[in-house]
Amino acid sequence: MRYVVGIDLGSTTTKAVVLDESCRPLGRGITNSRSNYQVACDVALGEALNSARLGLVAAELDASAFPPARRSELLGELERRFREQQYRAQLGRLADALASRADGDAGLRSIVENIVERMGVEAHALFAPGASRKSDFFRDLAGSRYLALAEEHAGERGAGFDRLAGLYDKAILEVENAPGDDARFGETARAALASMSSSEDVLATAVERAARVPLERVTCVGTGYGRATLPFPREWIRSEILCHGLGAHHLFPGTRTVLDIGGQDTKAIQVDEQGLVTSFQMNDRCAAGCGRYLGYIADEMSLGLHELGPMACKSRRSVRISSTCTVFAGAEVRERLSLGEKREDILAGLHRAIVLRAMSLLARSGGVKDEFTFTGGVARNPAAVEALRRLVTENYGARTLNISPDSIYTGALGAALFAQREAGKRASAA
Amino acid sequence: MSTTTMAPLKDRSQLRQKQMIAAHFARLARTAESGEKSVYTFVPGNLTELVRNFDLLPVLPEINALQSSMRGKSKEYIALAEKLGHSEDVCSYVKCDIGMLKSGNVGPTGERLPAPDLLLLSYTGCFTFMKWFELLRQEYGAPTVMLHVPYQADGVITDAMRRYVVAQLEKKVIPALEKVSGKKFDLDKLREQLRLSAQAEDDLAWVLHSAKHRPSPIDAYFGGVYYIGPMFSAFRGTQDAVDYYRELRAEVQERLDAGLGPVTPAGTMEHEKFRVVVEGPPNWTSFNEFWRMFADEGAVVVASTYTKVGGFYDFGYRHDPEHPLESLADYCLGCYTNLDLGTRVDVLCRYLEEYDADGLLVHSVKSCNSFSAGQLVMLAEVEKRTGRPVGFLESDLVDPRYFSAANLKNRLESYFQMVAQKRAGARR
Numbered sequence: 001m002r003y004v005v006g007i008d009l010g011s012t013t014t015k016a017v018v019l020d021e022s023c024r025p026l027g028r029g030i031t032n033s034r035s036n037y038q039v040a041c042d043v044a045l046g047e048a049l050n051s052a053r054l055g056l057v058a059a060e061l062d063a064s065a066f067p068p069a070r071r072s073e074l075l076g077e078l079e080r081r082f083r084e085q086q087y088r089a090q091l092g093r094l095a096d097a098l099a100s101r102a103d104g105d106a107g108l109r110s111i112v113e114n115i116v117e118r119m120g121v122e123a124h125a126l127f128a129p130g131a132s133r134k135s136d137f138f139r140d141l142a143g144s145r146y147l148a149l150a151e152e153h154a155g156e157r158g159a160g161f162d163r164l165a166g167l168y169d170k171a172i173l174e175v176e177n178a179p180g181d182d183a184r185f186g187e188t189a190r191a192a193l194a195s196m197s198s199s200e201d202v203l204a205t206a207v208e209r210a211a212r213v214p215l216e217r218v219t220c221v222g223t224g225y226g227r228a229t230l231p232f233p234r235e236w237i238r239s240e241i242l243c244h245g246l247g248a249h250h251l252f253p254g255t256r257t258v259l260d261i262g263g264q265d266t267k268a269i270q271v272d273e274q275g276l277v278t279s280f281q282m283n284d285r286c287a288a289g290c291g292r293y294l295g296y297i298a299d300e301m302s303l304g305l306h307e308l309g310p311m312a313c314k315s316r317r318s319v320r321i322s323s324t325c326t327v328f329a330g331a332e333v334r335e336r337l338s339l340g341e342k343r344e345d346i347l348a349g350l351h352r353a354i355v356l357r358a359m360s361l362l363a364r365s366g367g368v369k370d371e372f373t374f375t376g377g378v379a380r381n382p383a384a385v386e387a388l389r390r391l392v393t394e395n396y397g398a399r400t401l402n403i404s405p406d407s408i409y410t411g412a413l414g415a416a417l418f419a420q421r422e423a424g425k426r427a428s429a430a
Numbered sequence: 431m432s433t434t435t436m437a438p439l440k441d442r443s444q445l446r447q448k449q450m451i452a453a454h455f456a457r458l459a460r461t462a463e464s465g466e467k468s469v470y471t472f473v474p475g476n477l478t479e480l481v482r483n484f485d486l487l488p489v490l491p492e493i494n495a496l497q498s499s500m501r502g503k504s505k506e507y508i509a510l511a512e513k514l515g516h517s518e519d520v521c522s523y524v525k526c527d528i529g530m531l532k533s534g535n536v537g538p539t540g541e542r543l544p545a546p547d548l549l550l551l552s553y554t555g556c557f558t559f560m561k562w563f564e565l566l567r568q569e570y571g572a573p574t575v576m577l578h579v580p581y582q583a584d585g586v587i588t589d590a591m592r593r594y595v596v597a598q599l600e601k602k603v604i605p606a607l608e609k610v611s612g613k614k615f616d617l618d619k620l621r622e623q624l625r626l627s628a629q630a631e632d633d634l635a636w637v638l639h640s641a642k643h644r645p646s647p648i649d650a651y652f653g654g655v656y657y658i659g660p661m662f663s664a665f666r667g668t669q670d671a672v673d674y675y676r677e678l679r680a681e682v683q684e685r686l687d688a689g690l691g692p693v694t695p696a697g698t699m700e701h702e703k704f705r706v707v708v709e710g711p712p713n714w715t716s717f718n719e720f721w722r723m724f725a726d727e728g729a730v731v732v733a734s735t736y737t738k739v740g741g742f743y744d745f746g747y748r749h750d751p752e753h754p755l756e757s758l759a760d761y762c763l764g765c766y767t768n769l770d771l772g773t774r775v776d777v778l779c780r781y782l783e784e785y786d787a788d789g790l791l792v793h794s795v796k797s798c799n800s801f802s803a804g805q806l807v808m809l810a811e812v813e814k815r816t817g818r819p820v821g822f823l824e825s826d827l828v829d830p831r832y833f834s835a836a837n838l839k840n841r842l843e844s845y846f847q848m849v850a851q852k853r854a855g856a857r858r
Contacts, residue, residue, distance in 0.1 A: 225836070225840070228839075239840065239843045239844035239847045239848075240840075240844075241840075241844040241847075241848070242844060242847050242848065242851065265837075265840075272855075274855065276848075276851050276852065276855055277844075277848045277851065278819070278848075278852075279813065279819065279820060279848075280821075280844060280848070281822060282837075282841060284824045284834070284837065364806055364822070
């Protein structure tokens, strides 16, 4: 099967979207970005191809006219167990990396072995139906458990918490810098099948078939902040502004204005009826009011990033936050907390502050036209969406606000669409 | 894919300019022995011919600031000025100059600059210039004379405005220059100076107009700032300037005949992909890096407004020996910084049209309120009138803290890809 791929190397996460040659979505993958962009790119692509193969499994089941309810039950469990197997494989690599770093200190080694063993025991529950996970990334998932367990074990055999935490910080780099591997799909999927509570022969057959489908990459387009670091020819690189414009247009063809709030920049983009960018504005060198700002605030309040929006939505009386400067806002949050303000009210004020900054860029770029599509990681935050909806209505009147559940993939999707066009051009030239 | 070849040696004209500047600064460094006197003044509305009429030597603080920046000195100068109490929000040219002054007043060529014998403020729209000279007056205690140039609020120069400026030249500026120099004003000499000015201006205008060709043999922004150097600084009205512009014109003619593109930091541009108009001053701290971002995209700037801050020669204005003081007045009144927003929009639209440019880029600098105020309004208006893609870039003049290469590159790449997309769309 031939495919095209778009990769968005953002400052916080790296995303890959895989399409077939007629722009049908095959799969997508995401990983946290790191110092080595090439690895991040490989991992995201590996994930996207895995999800493409899981999609092939689903298509196989469709072809065999399997009962729909049973089908979705089986596919759901297969995917969860597949993720669990991946998690376990990474846990194995983490154990090796920790052990090699603790080498020579038998006491330390035994503590980390103990911790990782306990993490292994917990893994099944982590991917149980309906289980909530704080993050999509191994670093965060494993990190939070490792640190919690390290706290319990600290002090044993003379190993302090800082030493245990330092060991993890080094080991995790090695684990997450291991490239993603599509070749392991069959092996991982078979292990997942074996661990399922109940399976069916038809599913096993579908997995085997999907694992054997050759996947052939036709073209690849990269975008995002790290794009220049990719070993791509210049023609394979597109600005994220164009990619977000095209991706938003593909998801919502009526789109005329796009707002993308990413990790370290915010972009207001106007597009025409074909998804071509007609004008844009972005934040200056200061990343105040971008996704990272929310990340720092989450740290400041000892919350997970995913928890910020839902908590802010509980607010009845938003506190006015004057600064979108990350440093000043941190100080303001502490001050407000000390004055006894509620966390949810402070958070509601912070969300409004970042959206106000985006409103200024939108105004500069030519305003908010109908339809209006919100993309990027921050579009998944319900409090940011609510603040945006209110301010847009106040300033521009009623607008259709589109938000895809896959908003974080919009840039990568746009890149994949450019890749598909590139493939089309090449085919017609040949 | 690179669109340029390896950098050639510097042009003859550029070497000549360097020698002219070196000789001028050497002369400034020797004033203690030679007894020559110096007049500090600013580029927009500079009265160089008049200053030189009295054999006085012009010093241009904002040129010193930008050259300090290109030598990598502005960071420490600005830090020193801030230590002395100047806020982060003060124009970075001012702080760079104050920092240089407080660090021994060593100029761009490494030689010491003399204290001013006169501060001549020809006010053409920049309020900061007034404050800047207040600071210098406090520092040096030098006599100060101010020429008030009325703002072109309606985009026209009226007789009353002209008479108002001429009267100040006669009653304030010339007497002040006579007093500091101890010499009488020489009208015949001024006519001869203005004749030389007009001659050089003809050649400069020709060079600027050469960008109408495809490919353009010059870059009218990054290259343009070199071309305007002698004209906007200490040399207008001298034979040196005439010779420089004659030589420059011949070089550009050669490039034109050979069908060559401009010389950029990455070498001669071989394939002109984009033609743009730029509004706003350049960034000086990373001048070549910024230029290269354009060159790497195959983008050439065919017209810029910054190269008009010291006079609008491409639209036909010339210093006139037949009407010496009136033409000096018209010169001051016509500087870009003295124009209202409507006229600035007209100028930009005219450039886009006459130079057949793909679009407009505005480079907004944090330091300069005079330039930046209204730029977003202008941007929107130009886009509305011409339908050509516009883009907005932000950094600073000489404060390196405000230059974010990744951010600028991102915006430029996005902009040029947007232009290319639009072009491809139009062809479909």
